[in-house]
Amino acid sequence: MNGKIRSDDFIAFLNWSVPLSSLRRSVLFLLVLFVDIFMLLPIYMDPYVEIYRNILLPPIAIIHLYAFWIVVSPIKRQIASRMYIGVFASFVSLGYLVLIQKFLYSMAGLRSPLYAIGVVLGAAIALIGMIRYLVGKVENETFFSGKNKGMSVISLASSLGVVLGHVTLGIYRSQVAYMWAAAFYGLSIAMMFLAVVMIYRYILIRRHPELFIPEK
DSSP states (O other): OTTSOOOHHHHHHHHOSSOHHHHHHHHHHHHIIIIIITTHHHHHSSSOOHHHHHHHHHHHHHHHHHHHHHHHOTTTTHHHHHHHHHHHHHHHHHHHHHHHHIIIIIISOOOOTHHHHHHHHHHHHHHHHHHHHHHHHHHTTOTTTSOOOOSOHHHHHHHHHHHHHHHHHHHHHTOHHHHHHHHHHHHHHHHHHHHHHHHHHHHHHHHOGGGOOOOO
């Protein structure tokens, strides 16, 4: 595989990322917005349920330490920053799925486990679709140059179905908790795609270090 001549599209995919000059600001901005604001505030939002704090606070502390490790020396950790963004997006995606359970069960007062199962199943189908789409585009070396036909219909339908279902329930029952659940599910799926892209890129860089062009 390493002996194969790679196209400009493949090389561009490996090296496409946040410019080094703004990497430090980008890492801190993502951390503050998607973790410190969009995750910590809902954890302590009424009704306060201790189990969600216990589940999410330890990884939140770890992701902060990981971010500061990147920020201290971004020039030396250009490759590591790809993995960090992938890990960060993975955690945020999973964290939002956990918060959705709070919106549905602690705020909306749902009792049936079918809602949680549906959310997780929808996210799993979307993840499988994302992986198949991304790997196919990169292996065919058409990530930038090829026509984007999008992810599978099933993947998109599952994500839209969960979001629209929550919005419909929110309107029907006049409860804002469903709206929160829909918004955070959408954010979770978006972060999931970012995680897949960045982690897969990191793996390919480790496989093809000769194709990585570090910034000075």
